[in-house]
Amino acid sequence: MRWFETPNIDFVGKRKAAYTISAILFIASLGAIFTKGLQYGIDFRGGKEFVYKFDQPVNTTDIRDMLTDPLGSTPEVKLFGSETEILIRTDNESSTDEVQTAIETAFAQNLQGNGFEDEKSDSIGPRFAEDLKSAAAQSVIYAIVIIFIYILIRFRKWTFSAGAVTALLHDVVITLGIFTILNDLVPFSLLIDQNIIAAFLTIVGYSLNDTVVVFDRIRENSIVHKGMEYAPMVNKSLNDTLSRTVITSLTTLFVVLVLFIFGGEVLKGLSFALIIGVVLGTYSSLFVASPLVLELDKRAK
């Protein structure tokens, strides 16, 4: 089987259209992030989270209502993978023991005959959350800086570094935007927590992987085809590597889909971020990173 054996797609020629799409997505994402704010999980904002498993299915609205009073504020209540499992998220600052007792008392009173047990509980203090948040931000920044420097050393041209890093920012910001917009709309949690940061960094690594392979080919072609103009050469490089780009993206997409479907509720957010990341990463290395190098190169000259 052979796909895209000798493709001749005019990526470079379509870059204006791609820029428009990217710009719209990027601005929409920034808009969502600034108006709604990043939706942090308790890792980064502090709070408590409990997962309970019941013997019989429960209604999240009922649970929310019966807990509002004892907890002193309306908790977030979502299903956790099945009809009988729920996740409760509260900002109540009492001790975990007290909060847990309050929740369990409310269950015992309101859900008679429906047994339950706690499956998971997380409690993060506000100061600890602050620390985690700054460590996460630092690691994302370090990753981007180190990648910029590595590409600079490897390809000896700042335009490559700038192209790659812009593509990364593009991917990360749009993924963040999608998370922000979709959090209230999907039945699973898309809050930004440690897992999501891990996913982001993986996206950074993956998207870069794609980009670097194309860059590598540009470098090779610029030696082999010395007389060729820059724009067609970039386009040829994209086409030369297209088959590989598509195949690797597909296999990776397969596995992250598998992870999303079979990985369980705990990994939903992480695998969702990876799905978006793989799609965006492939798109951005074809339509953002390399065309941008071309653009920057023209300017520089």
Next chain:
Amino acid sequence: MQGNGFKIGVIVAFLALTLYYLYPTIIWNLEQKQMAELSDTELAEYKSENMEKLQSLRENILSLGLDLQGGMHVTLEVGTPQLIVELAGQNKDEQLEDVVRVARERADANETDFVDEMLAEFEARDPNARLSRYYRSEADDITRRSTNEEIVAYLKTQRDAALDRAIEIIRTRVDRFGVTEPSIVKQGESRIVVELPGVDDEERVRGLLKGTARLEFRTGPDAQDFANFRNRAIEFYNVEADTSDSLSLNAGPSNELVNLMSFVQYPYIFGYASAEDTAAVMDLVTAPDIVRMLPRNTELLWAAYPLRGQEGPDQFALYGVHTEAELTGEVIESASIQFDPTTNAPEVAMGMNNDGARTWSRVTGANIGKPIAIVLDDYVVSYPNVETKISGGNSTITGLDGVEEAEDLVNILMSGALPAPLQIIEERTVGATLGAESIQAGLQSVLFGLVVVAIFMIVYYRAGGAVADLALLLNIIFILGILAGFHATLTLPGMAGIVLTIGMAVDANVLIFDRIREEQRGGKTMRAAISSGYANAMSAIIDANVTTGFVAIILMSFGVGPIKGFAVTLLAGIVCSLFSAIVITRVVIDYLTRNNADAISFG
């Protein structure tokens, strides 16, 4: 083909090493399966017979993270500000408290050291003021004339010591909680991370970790009375056992207590039991009939540490001590290690304040030749004999079994003097059920991911794809082997990392195979195409993996727990996939094409 002998050697060696590291895990799982079929009594027997084997397996298996086996992860913080205020003792005033409050806010906001912020704030208010007005301590050489820098250094040492004490206290408590493989580690300057696999009695653990230590000195009961009590208690179970067993065919003498404990003649020790039997022993000796036999004002308390220098399973002593404390830990002013000038044996020197010294002198005077128990949180830490009446408050505890015991004792004595306020700032608990479900989900994902990718590769690249699949399979074995070899922990995100690696590991082969096809299109023969395909794809492969590797390393240094597990597997995956995709596939392809280059197809 040339030079492939070496490559094959490396592959075989690597595979052998991997299997060597995975061997305990495989055997352990088989043992577990076998043991699950045994009845309780058979199981207990099997366990005690194979204790050493099981123990050594347990230490070398690929361990599962708390998110997979269930358990608690707790981060505690020593309240440095409270500690600093308390250290000032009676010298503290409103100004100090205010400085501490401001410094705390600033340290939080700027992520700076609290003690440094405190000095800055203090000096900002009055450049000539001296911290020595709050902190004077003869024992630590802090006088009125000490500079602020000296005081800051002193406070930092005190903070570090408080953290060490807190760790020591937590360790003694956790050890008694019966957790397999607890982990208690220091993190940064004021934090302690405690991991308790398999524990989900959250409320109890929280209380255990947070509560301040209660250190007491208690005298023992009358030796004769206690010895009588012990004999009667043993006898009691003799009788009980006889009547209850009278109907069974097995009418031999059986005594539950004697089965669980071993006894010695020392008058203050009821007996010894192994850690796993302590709960059962407690059930027996707290039975109302037995409690009634106890000498007046006496109770039974376990030793905090197992008997030292003992072979076989850890043995804990059960002591008889008075219920009322003669003195509590607050009276202790200093505790330090010293060495006997003649024998060089480690000893602990302990100093008390005036109030304490007065009581101490009376208590020791009345108990010459008898032991006094040092009790921490209802566990007996040490039970030294009083040799003479001690006036002036300076005592020496001798007969210790090594420097380690001396260090532990110093830490514990000081914990009574200066309780370090501990606060839980992070807590994550996963129930065993959810853990088991996660393992299931993780395994399924790995399996399905593998199958989908493997099929796709064969469909797309034919024989080449099959070779890549072989490399992929070995790759996963390598990753697991590396994790086991480095004693890394497998977490759920770690399993996600493996799944992701499956998708990305074929990338190197995709690059190579595509290149081979391309070279063929350019008119090269198969053999030449393979050769230049590998050569030309190399730089792209290296670049792509190095960048991803950077990301994994950054994640590893930032992440904790599960995320670190993700980063570790990702990194192991990158290294292994490079090896398997470049070296292994090459060797296999060379072998397949040894006679006829066209024997292989890349689709």
